[in-house]
Amino acid sequence: MAIALFDLDNTLIAGDSDYLWGRFLADEGVVDGARYEAENRRFYEDYLAGRLDIEAFLRHQLAPLAALPPGRLEALRARFIREAIVPIVLPAARALIARHREAGDRPVIITATNRFITEPIAALLGVEDLIATEPERGPDGRYTGRHAGIPAFREGKVRRLEAWLAEHGLDLTESWFYSDSHNDLPLLERVAHPVAVDPDPTLERIARARGWPVISLRGEPGTKRGAAT
Secondary structure, three states: OOEEEEOOEOOOEOOOHHHHHHHHHHHOOOOOHHHHHHHHHHHHHHHHHOOOOHHHHHHHHHHHHHHOOHHHHHHHHHHHHHHHHHHHEOHHHHHHHHHHHHOOOEEEEEEEEEHHHHHHHHHHOOOOEEEEEEEEEOOOOOEEEEEEOOOOOOHHHHHHHHHHHHHHOOOOOOOEEEEOOHHHHHHHOOOOEEEEEOOOHHHHHHHHHHOOOEEOOOOOOOOOOOOOO
16 A cells, blocks of 8 residues: 655645644734744744744744643634634645545645644545644643654654554555655655645755656646646
């Protein structure tokens, strides 16, 4: 069975769920709007530039999870998914996942964004297998504001995937990986079929130089499985 790996943010959805969650919390008055938005934007710019300090970012991103009780968090998340995420799920992304499944491949979403945010998005896309950064919970079930294990970011994505493959008795033979970001180069370089999806300028330049497919999921109709545009 081949594995079809998908980055999430700006690949399967037309936006960044981490960034949008921060804006949502600011709009809801859960966090200090101006200060949090400024930090949120700074971290996002660092991510785009390839200089993100993942530990500093996770301290920022996971702090609100520790500040609120689980029931309040889940209610906020349900509204966030409905209002901010459902409108940006790409129909062509759903079709691409379906084509891989019909071909006998196993779809897997692999994302640096934490599981609290991404688990319902994966469910929305009909993908059961999710590898995401794991927010830590304390004995009382509340989030601690820290992450557990290796963040699924850059080389950490490869390490998390390797552990997942070993757990499931699978390998990367004839594997695919779809991503928009140059931050995912460590994993793109490991799979049999790397595909740049609506890529940032750095990834687009590298993909074209290496002859990797460059596709868009934002146009209509959606591109064919693995086809270059």
